[in-house]
Each structure stands twice: as C-alpha cells, then as structure tokens.
Amino acid sequence: MASVLLIEDDQRIRQSLAATLADMGHELRSSPTGLGGVAEAVEAAPDVVVLDLGLPDLPGDEVLKMIRAVSQVPVIIATAQDDEARIVRLLDLGADDYVVKPFSASHLAARIRAVLRRGLSGDEPSEVVVGGLVVDVAAHEARLDGKRLDLTSKEFELLAFLASRPGVMVPKRTLMAEVWRQPYGGADKTVDVHLSWLRRKLGETAANPVYIHTKRGVGVKLVDPTA
Numbered sequence: 128m129a130s131v132l133l134i135e136d137d138q139r140i141r142q143s144l145a146a147t148l149a150d151m152g153h154e155l156r157s158s159p160t161g162l163g164g165v166a167e168a169v170e171a172a173p174d175v176v177v178l179d180l181g182l183p184d185l186p187g188d189e190v191l192k193m194i195r196a197v198s199q200v201p202v203i204i205a206t207a208q209d210d211e212a213r214i215v216r217l218l219d220l221g222a223d224d225y226v227v228k229p230f231s232a233s234h235l236a237a238r239i240r241a242v243l244r245r246g247l248s249g250d251e252p253s254e255v256v257v258g259g260l261v262v263d264v265a266a267h268e269a270r271l272d273g274k275r276l277d278l279t280s281k282e283f284e285l286l287a288f289l290a291s292r293p294g295v296m297v298p299k300r301t302l303m304a305e306v307w308r309q310p311y312g313g314a315d316k317t318v319d320v321h322l323s324w325l326r327r328k329l330g331e332t333a334a335n336p337v338y339i340h341t342k343r344g345v346g347v348k349l350v351d352p353t354a
C-alpha cells in the first residue's frame with residue numbers, strides 16, 4: 128500500500144482513479160491545481176505523485192520542476208500527447224515514468240508498483256562506513272571510532288545523507304530538500320546551524336575539519352579522513 132498524490136484538474140478522472148486505487152489499498156489524495164499539488168507533495172510527503180500535464184494554473188513541466196526542487200518523490204507523468212520528444216524532456220527533468228491518456232486505473236497501479244519497487248531496491252545500504260564513522264541507517268544510529276553519537280533526528284539524517292555520498296559536494300539547497308523537505312531560501316541558516324552542531328558532536332570545527340568540509344557558496348561534503 129502506498130500514499131499517492133494525484134495532481135489532476137479533471138474531476139471525473141480524479142474520482143474514478145481514487146475509487147480504483149482505494150480498492151487496491153492505496154491511500155489517495157489529490158489536488159486540482161499545480162501549485163496546490165506542489166504544496167501537497169511537500170506537506171503530505173506521498174510515496175508517489177501522478178502529475179497531469181494539462182493543469183489550469185501552471186504548465187506540467189513547471190510543476191515537475193517545482194516538485195523536483197524540493198523532493199525526490201517518484202513522479203509519474205500523465206499526458207494526453209504521446210509526444211516522444213516531450214516525454215524525453217520530462218524524464219530529463221526528473222520524471223520517473225509516464226502514462227498516456229486514456230489509461231486505466233489498473234495500468235496506472237502497475238506503473239505505481241514498478242516505480243515504488245525501483246525506489247525500494249535502490250542501492251541504499253543499511254550501513255554506511257566512512258573512515259571511523261559508521262552510520263547504521265536501519266537502526267537510525269551512528270558511531271564514531273566505536274563510540275555511539277548522541278544525535279537528534281535531523282542531525283542523523285543530515286549525517287546519513289552526506290555519508291551515503293562521501294566526497295561529493297552537496298549544495299545546501301539539496302540538503303534542505305532531502306533532509307528538511309523544504310525549499311531553500313538564500314538567508315536560511317538551518318543547514319549551517321545543524322552542521323555546526325553535528326561538527327561539535329563529531330569533535331571537529333569548521334576551522335579544523337575532519338569529516339565535514341564546507342565550501343562557501345558551494346556546499347558541503349563528508350570525506351574519509353583516513354583515505
């Protein structure tokens with residue numbers, strides 16, 4: 128069972144999909160507008176989004192871009208045109224799959240299952256080791272040189288996100304989207320504040336970094352100091 132967000136202005140399609148998906152055990156919420164859909168995608172954190180391209184307030188491409196700026200939720204595009212160039216562009220913009228109208232609810236349900244399976248089988252290991260740092264994603268705890276770190280939930284998620292891609296500079300915008308599921312305002316200090324708390328718990332400072340290295344205006348990366 129998954130929670131599905133349907134962004135679709137056609138009430139008949141919404142109702143018929145809602146009924147069928149509910150029968151299949153999915154939880155469905157919907158929005159008739161692009162902007163409302165983006166807000167729902169952030170607030171409700173659905174497992175998958177089904178996005179109609181022909182919305183009254185915004186072009187579907189724009190809605191997709193806005194969702195991608197704040198969330199990695201799988202997005203299935205529902206389009207009336209079987210236009211390959213357009214679909215390729217949407218997949219490049221971060222759509223995960225597409226269905227061409229008219230489609231049946233069971234066809235859509237199969238696509239939803241496929242997208243969710245892909246997400247689950249993603250190669251996120253349950254434990255990440257970087258130097259003396261062990262991040263146990265399944266247990267939601269981290270150890271440094273064998274000693275358990277006392278982290279808040281957000282500090283842990285921040286650490287786990289960075290540790291899962293060691294050496295990769297991650298923009299603050301991405302951290303806001305992935306860890307806080309919020310868009311990044313330029314003056315926002317949320318990331319910096321949590322990074323400084325995290326550093327302290329790791330026993331390091333910005334001036335003398337060991338694991339966490341920030342580059343002003345670019346982002347932050349976690350490195351293996353033993354490598």
Ligand code: CA
Nearest residue numbers: 136179181182
């Ligand atoms: Ca429409």
